[in-house]
Amino acid sequence: MELLNGKEISGQKREELFEEITRLKNNGITPGLAVILVGDHPASRSYVLSKQRTCKELGMHSVLTELPESTTEAELLARIGAFNQDPSVDGILVQLPLPPHISERKVIEAIIPEKDVDGFHPLNAGKLFTGDPAFVPCTPLGILEMLKYKNVDIKGKRVVVVGRSNIVGKPVGQLLLAEDATVSFCHSKTNNLAEHTIQADILIAAAGSAKLVTKDMVKQGAVVIDVGMNKVDGKLCGDVDFEKVKDVAGMITPVPGGVGPMTITMLMNNTVLSAKRRKAVKGAV
Numbered sequence: 254m255e256l257l258n259g260k261e262i263s264g265q266k267r268e269e270l271f272e273e274i275t276r277l278k279n280n281g282i283t284p285g286l287a288v289i290l291v292g293d294h295p296a297s298r299s300y301v302l303s304k305q306r307t308c309k310e311l312g313m314h315s316v317l318t319e320l321p322e323s324t325t326e327a328e329l330l331a332r333i334g335a336f337n338q339d340p341s342v343d344g345i346l347v348q349l350p351l352p353p354h355i356s357e358r359k360v361i362e363a364i365i366p367e368k369d370v371d372g373f374h375p376l377n378a379g380k381l382f383t384g385d386p387a388f389v390p391c392t393p394l395g396i397l398e399m400l401k402y403k404n405v406d407i408k409g410k411r412v413v414v415v416g417r418s419n420i421v422g423k424p425v426g427q428l429l430l431a432e433d434a435t436v437s438f439c440h441s442k443t444n445n446l447a448e449h450t451i452q453a454d455i456l457i458a459a460a461g462s463a464k465l466v467t468k469d470m471v472k473q474g475a476v477v478i479d480v481g482m483n484k485v486d487g488k489l490c491g492d493v494d495f496e497k498v499k500d501v502a503g504m505i506t507p508v509p510g511g512v513g514p515m516t517i518t519m520l521m522n523n524t525v526l527s528a529k530r531r532k533a534v535k536g537a538v
């Protein structure tokens with residue numbers, strides 16, 4: 254079994270991004286990211302601080318807006334509107350989840366697609382569907398980056414995605430379909446889940462259910478990608494029973510230290526891409 258180490262792959266990608274950003278800055282362009290956090294969800298706070306820290310490490314411009322839980326939808330939409338107009342901002346990200354009184358859909362649709370570095374806007378989601386992607390959501394993009402880094406053969410392989418969220422399940426399936434994989438989606442209503450997962454050459458667990466994927470559900474030698482981020486007895490654990498599944502998997506991501514770190518790195522990647530597109534750097538895209 255080989256470990257797919259997200260920290261290591263992420264570190265390599267960040268070095269490449271650092272060089273690219275340095276080149277852009279030498280041409281007078283500093284990629285800029287605006288992150289908005291509403292409320293004080295501790296995990297969300299730690300993710301946004303990590304995003305801001307990574308921007309700084311890579312030499313990017315970053316703006317963090319922290320708003321109270323009581324913020325109204327109209328106030329949040331107004332903040333987004335201002336960043337839409339701000340030329341120093343190439344990417345806008347509103348940290349999810351949002352408090353229940355704010356419509357996630359309205360917020361996502363308020364970000365102009367050209368600055369939607371999360372890739373959640375329906376226009377960008379549609380472009381991924383038609384095979385003309387603009388911005389691809391960061392976690393799916395990170396998964397693809399890991400598979401490519403490890404030279405995993407995707408073409409013609411059977412991919413099974415467990416989970417159908419707009420953030421991970423659906424887009425990762427589309428992304429791997431575009432790489433010529435044969436993709437199936439499973440979810441909480443799927444009958445006999447194991448009958449599907451056992452056939453996977455590449456199994457992606459993104460259901461949000463701790464240790465849902467057990468050893469008997471995994472084909473010998475399969476590549477297992479765990480997107481789960483569950484807290485059990487105060488400890489972080491994925492959707493895969495790592496300790497047992499690692500004995501049958503060919504490659505496997507740990508939690509923590511697998512897909513998670515790639516998410517933030519690919520956000521930086523998308524922000525750099527946005528800066529290059531928006532500022533039309535000759536020969537840079």
Ligand SMILES: Nc1nc2c(c(=O)[nH]1)N[C@@H](CN(C=O)c1ccc(C(=O)N[C@@H](CCC(=O)O)C(=O)O)cc1)CN2
Pocket residue numbers: 296300346347348349350371391392482489508509510511512513514515516517
């Ligand atoms: N607007 C968005 N909101 C959310 C996204 C997103 O892509 N855009 N994804 C997740 C949260 N997330 C980034 O925002 C994220 C989650 C996890 C990690 C990470 O590195 N996890 C570590 C473990 C961290 C821990 O100990 O708690 C790991 O897996 O090693 C990074 C980013 C939902 N919201």
